[in-house]
Each structure stands twice: as structure tokens, then as C-alpha cells.
Amino acid sequence: MKQTKGRNLSPRANKVLLLLNIVLFLGAIVLAILNVDLKEYTPAAAMLIVMFISGVNIYGCWKRLKGKL
Numbered sequence: 001m002k003q004t005k006g007r008n009l010s011p012r013a014n015k016v017l018l019l020l021n022i023v024l025f026l027g028a029i030v031l032a033i034l035n036v037d038l039k040e041y042t043p044a045a046a047m048l049i050v051m052f053i054s055g056v057n058i059y060g061c062w063k064r065l066k067g068k069l
Contacts, residue, residue: 008064009064011065014061014064014065015061015065017057017061018058018061018062018065021054021057021058021061022054022058024050024054025051025054025055025058028047028048028050028051028054029047029051031043031044031047032044032047032048032051035047
């Protein structure tokens with residue numbers, strides 16, 4: 001199977017994605033806390049998954065901006 005490398009994004013696009021992922025991460029924290037407070041554990045678990053994925057995306061965007069990825 002032939003593997004191809006994805007197209008590189010511009011630094012501006014990486015900055016925008018970094019900001020969006022940070023906002024998504026913070027929003028997921030707030031929603032997870034509110035859902036636990038209301039004893040709704042399934043949405044809280046979903047927000048933890050969203051936090052994990054956005055955290056990985058934040059790390060990737062940060063590394064691309066620093067030129068290490």
C-alpha cells in the first residue's frame with residue numbers, strides 16, 4: 001500500500017486550529033464538570049473523550065508551529 005504525506009498547513013492555519021482546539025478543550029472541561037454535577041455521567045464521559053482528542057490536536061498544532069513535526 002502506497003503511503004502519501006498529507007499537505008502541510010500554513011502557520012496561520014495552524015494558529016487558528018490551535019486556538020479552536022484550546023477553546024474546544026476548555027468548553028469540554030466546563031461541560032464535563034456541569035454534567036457530573038447534574039449526575040449525567042454518559043455526557044461527562046463523552047466530554048472526556050473530546051478533551052483527549054482536542055488535547056492531542058493541540059499538541060500536534062503546537063509541534064507543527066515550532067517546526068518539530
